[in-house]
Amino acid sequence: MELEAAVRGRRSIRKFRADNIPKGVIEEIMEAARWAPSWGNTQAWEFYVMTGKPLEVFRKQNFEKLVAGEPFRADVPMPEIWPEHMKKRYGELGRIILATLGVKREDKEGRNRFYSEMALLFGAPCLVVACIPKDTRVEYAMLDVGLITQTICLVAHGKGIGTCIMAAAVGYPDILRKIVLIPENRRIIVSIAMGYPENADPINHFERPRAGLSEFVRWVE
Ligand SMILES: Cc1cc2nc3c(=O)[nH]c(=O)nc-3n(C[C@H](O)[C@H](O)[C@H](O)COP(=O)(O)O)c2cc1C
Known part of the structure; x- marks a missing residue:
């Protein structure tokens, strides 16, 4: 696949076969x-690739914790406060997803059905969990994990495999540590759900807004 086509064509897949x-x-x-x-070519990353039985055990426990309303306790905490324009974009994504699913804003059950699907990893048959050693300077290694994470998604896309980078799959690191045997001295950063996309599902096709260049590129000439 041509590189730019891959970059533009990759998207988060939220329903897998x-x-x-x-x-x-x-x-x-x-x-x-x-x-x-x-x-520095440090390659600080480490990946745990979950499939089969361990993944099913994790999927079930992740779902149960979410349904029980257990708050996320990710190794990398989600910021509670976002700048206004980013909050707006985040809200817009939620609105588009719910509209695609035909769920009305006030339909709490409908919203919860989506969150349940998310806790169940959108049915993905594979979850790749990215970690770094706890003693690594986090800010730098985080950049590196971001770079390889996008690279994984692009290469997968080139092979017809869909991905969704998922914070929602690393919100309960204790279960990952237990099932996947991730040592305490590893910081669990993010995960990538991976599988063949359910191409017929509209959730994999809605239009994704992006800011125009004038919003984020400053020319210095
Ligand atoms: C660090 C990170 C965590 C994410 N976590 C989730 C998640 O838990 N659930 C989800 O549905 N999408 C998640 N996403 C996907 C984003 O919502 C998605 O990348 C964004 O809306 C842009 O859409 P696109 O990937 O289809 O281009 C995550 C993306 C990133 C980079």
């Missing part, structure tokens, strides 16, 4: 993604 991705294909994706840049 149940079909497993062959392990060889996941290996090819990770193999290509390791060419992502990192500060």
